[in-house]
Structures are given as structure tokens and as C-alpha cells.
Amino acid sequence: MLPDRAMQSMPSPARRRVQDVFDAMKIARRVENKQVLVDLAPSVMRGFLMKEGKQGEPVGMRASHDAWFDFRYQGDYPEMYDLYRRAVQNQWDGDKQLDWATDVDPRNPEKPVFPIELVPMAGLAQYGIRLDRDEQMRFVHDFSSWLLSQFMHGEQGALFASAQVTESVRWVDGKFYGATQVMDEARHLEVFLRYLESKLGKLYQVNDNLFTIMDALMRDSRWDMKFLGMQIMIEGLALGAFSMMYQSTREPLLKELLRYVIQDEARHVHYGVLALKRHFAELSDAELREREDWTFEVACLMRDRFLAHEIYDEWFGAHMKRADWDKVMSESPFLVQFRQTMFKRLVPNLEYIGIFSPRIRAHYDKVGLTQYAGGRNASELTAEDLLAA
Amino acid sequence: MPSVAAFVRGWFNEPPPTFELRQASARWGQARPRTAQRTLRVADVIEETPSTRTFVLEPAGDGAPPLAYRAGQHLTVIVEANGARHRRCYSFSSSPLAGGRPAITVKRMAEGLVSRHLHDQVRAGDALVVDEPTGSFTVDTDPSSAREIVLVAGGVGITPLVSIAETVLRGEPGSSVVLLCGNRSGDEIIFRQRLARLEAEFPSRLVVRHALDAAPDGWTGLRGALDGALVLQALEGRTADAYYVCGPEPMMRSVCTALAASGVASERIHTERFAYASAATTRIPDHAAEITFAGSGRRVTTRAGQTILQAGLDAGLALPSSCTMGGCGACKLQKTAGTVVMSEPNCLTDNEREAGYILACCAYADTNVVIAGH
Numbered sequence: 001m002l003p004d005r006a007m008q009s010m011p012s013p014a015r016r017r018v019q020d021v022f023d024a025m026k027i028a029r030r031v032e033n034k035q036v037l038v039d040l041a042p043s044v045m046r047g048f049l050m051k052e053g054k055q056g057e058p059v060g061m062r063a064s065h066d067a068w069f070d071f072r073y074q075g076d077y078p079e080m081y082d083l084y085r086r087a088v089q090n091q092w093d094g095d096k097q098l099d100w101a102t103d104v105d106p107r108n109p110e111k112p113v114f115p116i117e118l119v120p121m122a123g124l125a126q127y128g129i130r131l132d133r134d135e136q137m138r139f140v141h142d143f144s145s146w147l148l149s150q151f152m153h154g155e156q157g158a159l160f161a162s163a164q165v166t167e168s169v170r171w172v173d174g175k176f177y178g179a180t181q182v183m184d185e186a187r188h189l190e191v192f193l194r195y196l197e198s199k200l201g202k203l204y205q206v207n208d209n210l211f212t213i214m215d216a217l218m219r220d221s222r223w224d225m226k227f228l229g230m231q232i233m234i235e236g237l238a239l240g241a242f243s244m245m246y247q248s249t250r251e252p253l254l255k256e257l258l259r260y261v262i263q264d265e266a267r268h269v270h271y272g273v274l275a276l277k278r279h280f281a282e283l284s285d286a287e288l289r290e291r292e293d294w295t296f297e298v299a300c301l302m303r304d305r306f307l308a309h310e311i312y313d314e315w316f317g318a319h320m321k322r323a324d325w326d327k328v329m330s331e332s333p334f335l336v337q338f339r340q341t342m343f344k345r346l347v348p349n350l351e352y353i354g355i356f357s358p359r360i361r362a363h364y365d366k367v368g369l370t371q372y373a374g375g376r377n378a379s380e381l382t383a384e385d386l387l388a389a
Numbered sequence: 390m391p392s393v394a395a396f397v398r399g400w401f402n403e404p405p406p407t408f409e410l411r412q413a414s415a416r417w418g419q420a421r422p423r424t425a426q427r428t429l430r431v432a433d434v435i436e437e438t439p440s441t442r443t444f445v446l447e448p449a450g451d452g453a454p455p456l457a458y459r460a461g462q463h464l465t466v467i468v469e470a471n472g473a474r475h476r477r478c479y480s481f482s483s484s485p486l487a488g489g490r491p492a493i494t495v496k497r498m499a500e501g502l503v504s505r506h507l508h509d510q511v512r513a514g515d516a517l518v519v520d521e522p523t524g525s526f527t528v529d530t531d532p533s534s535a536r537e538i539v540l541v542a543g544g545v546g547i548t549p550l551v552s553i554a555e556t557v558l559r560g561e562p563g564s565s566v567v568l569l570c571g572n573r574s575g576d577e578i579i580f581r582q583r584l585a586r587l588e589a590e591f592p593s594r595l596v597v598r599h600a601l602d603a604a605p606d607g608w609t610g611l612r613g614a615l616d617g618a619l620v621l622q623a624l625e626g627r628t629a630d631a632y633y634v635c636g637p638e639p640m641m642r643s644v645c646t647a648l649a650a651s652g653v654a655s656e657r658i659h660t661e662r663f664a665y666a667s668a669a670t671t672r673i674p675d676h677a678a679e680i681t682f683a684g685s686g687r688r689v690t691t692r693a694g695q696t697i698l699q700a701g702l703d704a705g706l707a708l709p710s711s712c713t714m715g716g717c718g719a720c721k722l723q724k725t726a727g728t729v730v731m732s733e734p735n736c737l738t739d740n741e742r743e744a745g746y747i748l749a750c751c752a753y754a755d756t757n758v759v760i761a762g763h
Binding site: 194311 | 393399400408410417736
């Protein structure tokens with residue numbers, strides 16, 4: 001990074017661009033696997049430098065996968081067919097089953113969308129920033145809108161990725177199941193968008209990190225990378241995040257909405273685990289290594305996504321350096337807990353599908369993402385761990 | 390290359406705001422409550438037994454329309470507590486043909502958030518928010534009909550059945566009713582006096598027989614738990630046009646099995662399970678229970694608030710599971726005895742529920758439970 005004085009002397013648009021360039025370089029420096037760098041570099045360019053997700057226009061992402069037909073229609077994966085039947089029978093209607101007449105005041109401290117502890121008061125105070133009570137509730141409103149906006153954008157990615165996966169997966173039973181997930185994702189997108197529009201009144205742009213991940217997996221021609229990126233990483237982390245949000249919100253409509261979404265997400269992650277466990281057992285060491293490295297980079301991008309630079313730009317861009325904001329967000333107790341809840345489900349799943357070798361574990365250790373590894377895996381966690389209100 | 394141009398512009402121009410203020414799109418239409426809701430006033434609270442109360446209800450406000458309901462239906466009561474909205478269904482115990490006000494009867498459950506709220510907080514004059522009455526465990530009366538109806542009630546399961554009994558007696562002068570009521574002890578019998586009054590009013594058309602698990606000396610009614618065998622014994626070969634059964638799950642299963650085995654067609658047997666109204670309403674048992682895995686003979690004790698999956702894993706059983714949230718079905722087990730409470734919604738199919746399957750990851754034992762296999 002350039003010296004502070006040089007940075008501060010730049011006009012703010014140029015300063016932001018320099019920061020973006022440094023963010024992109026930081027990612028490039030971190031990636032050790034050249035193939036992974038080749039895979040991710042175009043998406044990093046489009047996300048961090050070209051800001052393609054923030055131009056206010058539809059964005060094209062060219063897909064290059066094969067759509068696989070199977071005209072034999074053999075019963076080839078009973079567990080997936082079983083999952084398909086469950087999904088069919090458990091479809092819900094967000095319009096009818098959620099009480100949209102609920103009066104939501106996002107600045108009501110009695111029924112906060114997310115707790116006021118979301119405001120990193122102590123961290124901000126270190127830089128001379130103090131928010132009064134009204135400002136705190138306004139911040140909670142904005143941060144809640146930002147957080148739910150990002151999950152909504154993720155649901156749009158999941159909608160398209162699940163459609164691609166349905167085309168590219170080779171098991172017929174997987175195609176049956178995939179179609180239900182497409183519907184699930186459309187419904188999730190619908191309810192998050194409706195909640196944001198009609199209850200919070202504010203939509204935030206897609207975060208660069210999330211855009212980069214979605215761009216990478218939408219363009220990747222390999223079906224298992226789409227599975228890995230969407231079913232395990234994005235859906236798995238979202239599942240953890242939703243459970244934390246479910247536990248912390250006191251707003252009844254959002255709580256009910258999340259409960260329904262969580263049920264679907266749990267099924268989606270299970271689908272990914274089923275598919276990849278079988279597929280990864282047949283890959284070469286080099287192929288597995290590439291998938292481990294790719295997953296690690298995506299995990300880092302997902303972690304950094306919650307630095308919420310869109311909120312920084314809106315609230316504090318004129319008052320503090322972005323590096324200081326990153327430190328505040330990294331140390332905020334609520335967000336530390338949020339990240340921990342998200343990642344504690346991921347590592348056991350990676351172990352289960354076979355891409356968490358001692359080699360890559362050292363990388364996760366280095367960035368502090370393994371504090372839950374070796375703990376209870378997915379089969380040992382209980383529902384109340386995630387849903388206890 | 391519009392994005393390259395945007396990239397270059399970005400070095401010199403302030404970017405657009407990172408957010409957009411939005412209003413609800415017209416596509417969502419007019420938000421409406423999930424079902425029509427209304428507010429009722431509690432006109433009276435009647436203590437039926439030490440743990441059971443009847444709440445007599447009336448429309449709140451002048452000119453509000455009366456509450457229309459059918460015998461056997463239930464009312465969903467909505468209570469806000471701990472930052473969440475809780476919904477519970479309670480059956481009407483009143484008869485729409487009796488001329489009085491509608492009433493629901495509620496048993497106080499030790500960990501029942503809403504039932505405790507109703508018992509401890511709600512008094513005559515208070516308001517209750519409710520959904521419109523729903524439920525298909527109902528009976529339509531036809532004054533020209535002459536039929537025989539058997540009602541089998543376990544504990545608080547009497548609630549919809551007393552409503553059905555009185556409605557049939559008043560609405561069908563040619564029909565008769567046999568009501569079998571099971572309770573643990575005499576002081577737990579709900580509506581004892583009301584039933585006695587109905588027997589006196591309809592001496593040739595109503596037979597009420599009480600069964601007690603622990604019958605005292607001198608008890609002249611039925612003795613023992615009201616299960617399928619006792620029901621057949623009490624009916625003494627008498628057949629009916631329709632059977633209505635409501636009570637604890639094991640009792641219902643036993644009674645339905647016995648009736649079917651004695652030749653009663655399934656379409657003549659009607660059942661009502663006291664299910665929870667929504668996901669947020671699951672009452673998790675606050676007591677320990679024993680789980681027997683029939684395959685291995687292993688017995689495992691669940692702690693209060695512990696799922697069957699967790700208890701099994703803690704005991705070293707290799708139980709299958711995956712999502713641990715009731716979403717995938719990997720932890721499906723078949724229950725052959727006992728009662729569990731499950732978080733809802735979950736992914737069990739209707740057929741699986743009927744066949745006694747549970748999802749171990751979100752099932753809590755309410756009584757001792759036997760699991761097939763494992």
C-alpha cells in the first residue's frame with residue numbers, strides 16, 4: 001500500500017481505485033496454485049477493478065459448461081431421488097405462508113432486525129467516532145439492509161448456478177433434484193427482495209468479493225466446481241449465517257422467513273455433499289489439490305466479504321481510512337461471532353468430502369479459519385445448535 | 390467495452406451510491422395476513438381441572454360479528470413473547486348448537502409457552518388475537534339423520550369430542566352417541582359435570598363411560614388405560630356409523646389399529662392430532678426419556694432438550710445424519726412406540742409420518758420411545 005500521506009492527498013475516486021488495485025493484488029499474491037490464479041484472475045478483474053456488479057446495468061457472465069442428456073433414464077442415485085421427493089413435498093409459498101402484513105420498523109430498538117451490538121461502537125471509538133442512539137439504530141437499519149442485500153444477491157447466483165448444475169450434472173436423479181433447487185432459489189430471491197423492498201426500503205449493491213465468486217463459478221466449465229462453489233461454499237456458509245441471523249433477530253417476519261429458508265438450504269448442502277463425496281473419490285491428487293486451493297481462496301473471499309466496504313463508503317469513507325475500518329470490522333465481537341458461526345459448518349463438510357488435507361489445513365490455520373476444525377462435524381451438530389432461539 | 394470505460398471514469402468521478410432506496414414493488418400486491426385475524430374478548434375463564442381451563446370468548450367491540458365455527462374445529466391463538474410470534478391451536482369445547490358463546494379449553498403444559506401464558510396471564514376482559522377457525526375434524530349435522538357415533542377421548546382430547554357430542558345430540562334427534570373418556574385419575578376428568586348433565590338430558594341417546602389408569606377402590610367405570618382393547622371391550626360388539634378419536638398418539642394408534650382389526654373401514658375412523666401451528670411453536674419436552682433401539686437392544690436416555698440423534702451419537706450409536714436441521718431426511722428413523730415432538734417444518738412426507746417415521750435430528754422424546762432397527 002502507498003504511504004498514508006500519499007493516499008490521503010489523492011482525490012477520493014482515485015484513492016478508492018488504488019485501494020481496489022491493492023485488494024486485487026493482495027488476492028493475487030495470496031494464491032499459490034497457478035491454475036487457481038488463472039481460474040480466478042478474470043473474475044477478480046471484473047469484480048474488483050471493473051466493478052461490473054456496480055454499474056447499474058445487467059451483467060453478462062458467459063457459461064461454458066456442457067449440458068448432459070441421459071436418454072437411458074436409469075435409477076442411478078437413490079439418495080438424490082429421495083432428496084428430490086422430499087423437496088417436492090416440502091415446497092412452500094412465501095406469499096401465503098409468511099405474514100407480510102407484519103409491521104416492521106427497522107429502527108425500533110424493541111424489535112430489532114439485528115441486535116444493536118452489530119454497531120462496532122468500541123472499535124469506532126478508537127478512531128474518534130461516536131454514534132448517538134438514533135445514529136446507532138440508523139446504522140443497524142443500513143447494515144441489516146446491506147447484509148440481507150448480499151444474501152439476496154447470493155440467492156440470485158444460486159438460482160443461476162443451480163440451473164447450470166441441473167444441466168451439467170450427469171445423474172438423472174441429480175437433475176430431478178436440481179430442478180427443485182432452482183425453484184427453491186427463486187423463492188428465496190423473491191422473499192429476500194420482498195422483505196428488503198417492502199420492509200427495509202433499501203437495497204445495496206453486490207459486494208465485490210461475492211461478485212467475484214459468482215462470476216468464477218458461473219464461467220467455470222467443470223460441473224464439480226460449480227457444486228463446490230455454490231452448494232458447499234456459498235450455500236454452506238449461508239446456512240451458518242442464516243442460523244446466526246435466525247437466533248439474533250427479534251423481528252418476527254424475518255425470523256419466520258429465515259426458518260423456511262434454512263430448511264431448504266440444509267437440503268441444498270446435503271445435495272452437494274452427496275454429489276462431491278462420490279465424485280472426489282475418483283479424482284487424481286493434482287485435481288484434488290486444485291480444488292483444495294480454489295476452495296481456500298473462495299473461503300478467504302467469503303470471509304473478507306463481511307468487511308462491508310459498501311457500508312464503509314456510505315458511512316465512514318470521509319472519516320477514517322479503509323484499513324482502519326477493516327480492523328474495526330475484523331475485531332467487532334458480533335461479526336467475529338457471525339464469521340465463526342458461518343465457518344464452523346464449512347470445515348467439517350470439507351473434511352467429509354475429502355478436500356481438507358493437512359497441507360491445506362495449514363493455510364486455513366494461517367488465516368484463522370480452522371478454530372472449529374476437528375470439532376463436531378455436520379453429523380454431530382444438532383438442530384438446536386442452529387435454531388435455538 | 391463499457392466496463393473499461395467505467396473503470397477509467399472511476400479514477401476521476403465519484404461512484405454512484407452503493408445503495409438504492411426502494412419502495413415495495415407493485416408485483417407484491419397488497420400484503421394480507423396469512424389468514425384472516427381478529428380480536429376476541431375473554432368473557433369468562435372456567436377452571437375445569439387443576440391443569441385445564443376453559444376460555445369463553447365473545448367478539449371484541451360493539452357490532453363485531455359473532456365467531457362462526459363448526460363442532461370439532463380449532464382456533465389458532467396468537468401470542469407475542471420473547472420477540473417471536475407464537476401460534477397454538479386449541480379446539481372448541483363449546484357446541485355451536487348449544488346457544489352459548491364459543492369456548493376453547495386449554496391444558497397448561499409445563500413448558501408450553503402459550504398455554505402457560507393463557508393460564509397465568511389471561512383473565513376475563515382481556516383481548517386475544519386469533520385466526521379464523523379452521524380444521525376438518527368436524528361433523529355436519531342433518532336433522533333427518535339417524536346414526537350412531539362413537540367418540541374416543543384421551544385426556545384433553547375430550548375437547549373437540551364434547552363439542553361434537555353435544556352438536557350431534559342437539560342437531561340430530563334420531564342419532565345417538567357413545568363417548569369413551571380415558572384419564573389417569575378421577576380429578577383429571579374434564580367436563581365431568583357437563584357430561585353428566587348431557588346424559589341426564591339425553592338419557593336414551595348418550596352413553597358416557599370413563600376409564601381411569603389408576604382407578605380407586607369402588608370405581609364403577611372402566612379400569613386401565615384407554616387403548617384399543619379396552620375400547621372394543623367397552624363397545625361390547627356395538628358398531629357405529631362413524632368413530633372419532635382424539636388423544637395421545639399411542640392411544641390413537643392403538644384404538645385405530647383395534648378398530649381396523651375389528652372390521653371398521655378406515656373412512657369411518659376420524660382422528661385429530663394436536664399439532665403445532667407453525668415452526669416457531671414447537672414445545673421441546675423438558676424431561677428425560679428412554680429410547681430403545683430395537684435392532685441392538687441398546688437403551689439410551691435423552692436429556693431434556695436433547696434430540697434423539699444427539700442422544701444416540703453421544704451413546705456411540707452410528708446413526709445416519711447429514712444436515713441436522715430436518716431438511717434432508719438422512720436421519721429418518723421408524724418409531725414403533727412412544728411420542729416425540731418434532732421441529733416443524735421438516736421434510737417428512739405424509740406417508741412417512743403415517744408410517745411412524747421421525748427425523749432424529751429434530752425429534753425430542755416426549756415419552757419413552759422404541760425405534761425399529763439400529
